[in-house]
Amino acid sequence: MDNTRCMITVGVGDLKITQAPNILKTLLGSCIGIVLHDPINKVGGLLHIMLPRQTGSDTKITKYADPGLPYFISQMITFAGASRGSMYAKIFGGAKMFETNGMLNIGESNEIEVRRILKKEGIRIVTSKTGGTKGYNIIFDTETGDVTCRIFGTPDVIY
């Protein structure tokens, strides 16, 4: 790998935006990872949301699709130099991880909310891989826009 590239890990409920050619990566279970890429302005970001909507007021908004995802989009445009017209999205994760307690089907709820917001914001989803019952290891190359996705127990697939 090119020594000038940084590998940046994104935690749960976190957002990282970077210039090409850096790499953004994360692990996803029921959470959804949203990749935004602007190939013209060479900037990309990865948001790792855990819940569809914010209910309280005292925690990080990037934990939630709403308002985290609109915030992500505005940060890409306002501070990272991306253009709404050239941006596209890829989404991953949303696995079914829980059989009991209140987190049942949270993966599905997360995906529905993410898709709703991206549609409302006019950002095209060019590809997605969601669902299942195993974790996702995703690696986003901000140079090419490729996302290498390895679902636990299966080979790498490039999206």
Next chain:
Amino acid sequence: MDITNDRLKALEIIAKLSIDNASRVLSKSLKTGAKISLSKLYVADFCEITEKMNDDLREMAGVLVNFKGNVGCQLLFMLPLEDSLILTDLFLRHRIGTQKEFDDFTESTVQEVGNIIASHISNTLVSNFNAVLVPQPPQTYNDYAGVIFSNLVLEQGSTHDKLLLLETIFEICNTELRCYLFLLPELTTFGKLLDSIGVPP
């Protein structure tokens, strides 16, 4: 997260008492010693800890246990997938190397070891501190370490940015096995327990 040093210290003592009991129980289950090689209680930033764990791509077998009662807590017991085969052999009193692949029995062994540890931890809290605490049926996982860990912290992480985490590593004597045990106490309910035993806020 607002917690005084006195309360942290008290929680650490309570947690370590429970973990000591868990290690004795683990030894008895496996008919071999289970040595605690690390046990620490700390306040973790939710995003930072999950960022660190998201770099952990080891394939693990894990079991998550929620508890029902007047004290909120979650427990995660996990170990590398290949080590769960050894754990199965120990549990079934087979020669090590008998279990060749991860199957229903391996998953069930990890589940049961988690259940036994969780039950004995709750037994300690009930008998020593008058808590009302019973484990729920465990949830098993076979996945990346970081994903399994996220499942542990997800519920509390949804409403808190800081988490109180107890991390313990067990080494199983006469083997290369290392098992990880995480306890995630819910601070408000544990605060009430500390109130009841006279630890000042």
Next chain:
Amino acid sequence: MKKILIVDDAKVIRKVIRQILTRHGFYIAGEAENGREALVKYKELKPDAVTMDIIMPDVDGIQGLKDIMAFDKQAKIIMVSAIDQRDALKEAIRHGASDYVIKPFEDDRMITALKNLFGEA
């Protein structure tokens, strides 16, 4: 040969109990994974005794105990659990459990518990 129904959600525990009991001359009538299945199997297999876990999904062991005792007042049920708490013990005794074995258990403890049921210890 006495017929035993083994009830536990953990396959490995069912195997361990099966091996212990078989080695000591008991016959395994069947297995169940929760309290609901336990009642169905009890009615179908008419075992001489039951080993019953407590923490199980769907219907737990205490409910399973109550249901089987409601069906058969003479049922012999040994609770087998890692829960070693006064309330759980009281609940089990109150609803007719014949014994209570704490996990992890020694083979002897399980066998003595069963033999006691049949006056053989």
